[in-house]
Amino acid sequence: MKLKDIDAHVLVKPGETARLKERDCVCAGLFPDKDEAEKVRKDNSKAIDALQDKMWAERTRALLVVLQGIDTSGKDGTVRGVFNACGPLGVCVTPFGRPTEEELAHDYLWRVHAAVPKKGIIGVFNRSHYEDVLVVKVRKLAPADAVERRYEEINAFEKHLTQNGVTILKFMLHISKDEQAERLQERLDAPEKHWKFNPGDLEDRALWDDYAAAYETALTRCSTAHAPWRIVPADKKWRRNAIISSVVLETLEKMGPKYPKPDWKASDFKIV
Ligand code: ATP
Numbered sequence: 001m002k003l004k005d006i007d008a009h010v011l012v013k014p015g016e017t018a019r020l021k022e023r024d025c026v027c028a029g030l031f032p033d034k035d036e037a038e039k040v041r042k043d044n045s046k047a048i049d050a051l052q053d054k055m056w057a058e059r060t061r062a063l064l065v066v067l068q069g070i071d072t073s074g075k076d077g078t079v080r081g082v083f084n085a086c087g088p089l090g091v092c093v094t095p096f097g098r099p100t101e102e103e104l105a106h107d108y109l110w111r112v113h114a115a116v117p118k119k120g121i122i123g124v125f126n127r128s129h130y131e132d133v134l135v136v137k138v139r140k141l142a143p144a145d146a147v148e149r150r151y152e153e154i155n156a157f158e159k160h161l162t163q164n165g166v167t168i169l170k171f172m173l174h175i176s177k178d179e180q181a182e183r184l185q186e187r188l189d190a191p192e193k194h195w196k197f198n199p200g201d202l203e204d205r206a207l208w209d210d211y212a213a214a215y216e217t218a219l220t221r222c223s224t225a226h227a228p229w230r231i232v233p234a235d236k237k238w239r240r241n242a243i244i245s246s247v248v249l250e251t252l253e254k255m256g257p258k259y260p261k262p263d264w265k266a267s268d269f270k271i272v
Contacts, residue, residue: 001030001031001040001242001246002250003246003247003250003251006030006243006246006247007230009027009029009030009233010030010230010231010232010233010243010247011228011229011230012219012220012223012228012229012230012231013223013228014223014224014225014228016220016223017216017220018215018216018219018220018223018229018231019216020174020212020215020216020219020231021212021216023174023231023233024233025174025175025176025179025233025234025235026176026233026235026236026239027233027239030233030239030242030243031238031239031242031243034236034238034239037238037239037241037242038238038241038242040242040245040246041081041082041238041241041242041245044082044242044245044246044248044249045081045082045083045084045085045086045245046085047249048082048083048085048086048122048245048248048249048252049085049086049087049090051249051252051253051255051257052086052090052091052121052122052252053090054257054258054259055120055121055122055252055255055257056089056090056120056121057120057257057259057260058120058257058258058259058260059119059120060119060120060165061119061120061165061166061167061255061257062116062117062118062119062120062121062122062123062165062166062167063117063121063122063123063166063167063169063248063251063252063255064116064117064122064123064124064125064161064166064167064168064169065122065123065124065125065169065171065248066125066128066130066168066169066170066171067079067124067125067126067127067128067171067173068127068128068130068134068170068171068172068173068215069172069173069174069175069234070175070180070204070205070208070211071180071184071198071201071204071205072175072179072180072183072184072187072201073173073174073175073180073234074173074175074234074237074240075126075127075173076126077237077240077241078171078173078240078241078244079093079124079126081237081241081245082241082244082245082248083122083124086122090121090122091121091122091123091124092115092117092121092122092123092124093123093124093126094115094123094124094125094126095126095127096111096112096115096125096126096127096128096129096131097127099111108129108132108136108150109129109153109154109157112125112128112129112157113157116161116166117166119165122248129154129157130154130218130222132147132150132154133147133150133151133154133214133217133218133222134211134214134215134218135204137214137217138207138210138211138214139207151217151218151221151222154222155221155222155224155227158222158224158226158227159224159226159227161227162226162227163226167251167255168226168227169230169247169248169251170222170223170227170228170229170230171229171230171232171244171247172215172219172229172230172231172232173232173234173240174231174232174233174234175234175235176235177205177208179234179235180205184197184201184202184205219231230247232244
C-alpha cells in the first residue's frame with residue numbers, strides 16, 4: 001500500500017485538528033488481511049535494513065522515528081516488529097522514562113537532543129520530548145505557562161533537526177480503552193508478563209480523558225510540514241506494524257541513500 005493511501009487515514013494534516021476521538025483504532029480498510037499484513041511487515045523490515053546500510057555508507061543524514069502512545073499501546077512491539085531486521089548496528093533505540101535528577105537540572109530538550117541519531121543511523125524514541133506536553137501537563141509537573149510555550153519550542157527544535165539532516169517520522173499508537181483493558185489484564189493473568197505490569201499504569205488509565213485531551217492538543221499543534229504526526233490504528237498489532245513499516249520504508253526510499261562511489265578502481269589493487 002502506498003504512502004498516500006495510508007496517509008489518507010493516518011496523517012494529521014498540518015493546520016488541521018487531530019480529531020483523535022473520531023479516529024478508528026482498528027481501521028479495517030488498511031491492510032485488511034492479517035497474513036498479507038505480516039508478509040508486508042517482514043518484507044518491509046528487510047528492505048529498511050538494506051536502505052539503512054546505504055544510509056550508513058553515505059553518513060550524510062539520519063532518520064528519527066518517534067513513537068508515542070499510552071501504556072500497552074505497543075511501542076516496544078513496534079520496535080521489535082519493524083526494526084529488528086536492522087540489528088544493533090543500524091538502529092539506536094532510546095526510551096524516555098521519568099527524568100533523572102541530572103536531566104531535570106537541564107532544560108527538557110537537553111536529554112532529547114543528546115539522543116538524536118547521528119548521521120547514518122535510524123534512531124527510535126520510545127516516548128520522547130512529547131512527554132513534556134503529555135504526562136507533564138496531565139500531572140501538572142511544570143507550570144501551565146511553561147507547558148504552553150513548549151509546543152512552539154518543540155516545533156522549532158524539530159525544524160532545526162530537519163534542516164540539519166534529520167528526517168523525522170512521528171507515530172502516535174492509537175489504542176482503544178477496551179483494548180488497553182485487555183492488554184493490562186493479560187499482564188495480570190500471565191505470570192511471565194507480571195514484570196510488565198506497573199500499578200502506576202492504572203493511575204494513568206484513570207486519567208484517560210485528560211491524556212486524550214493532552215494528545216489532541218500536541219498532535220494538532222505539533223503536526224508540521226517538516227515533522228507531521230501520524231495517528232496509527234493500533235488495536236491490531238499486525239496492522240500497526242504493516243502501517244509503520246510501510247511509512248518508514250517509503251520515507252527511506254524517498255531519501256534515496258546510495259552507496260558512495262570510491263575515487264579508486266577495484267582493479268587498481270591486488271590483495272597478496
Ligand atoms: P513504557 O510504558 O514506555 O513501556 P515503562 O512503563 O517500562 O515504559 P519507563 O520507561 O521507566 O516505564 O518510564 C515511562 C514512564 O516515564 C511513563 O509513565 C512516562 O509518562 C514517564 N515519563 C517520561 N518522560 C517523562 C517526563 N518528561 N516527565 C515525567 N515523566 C515522564
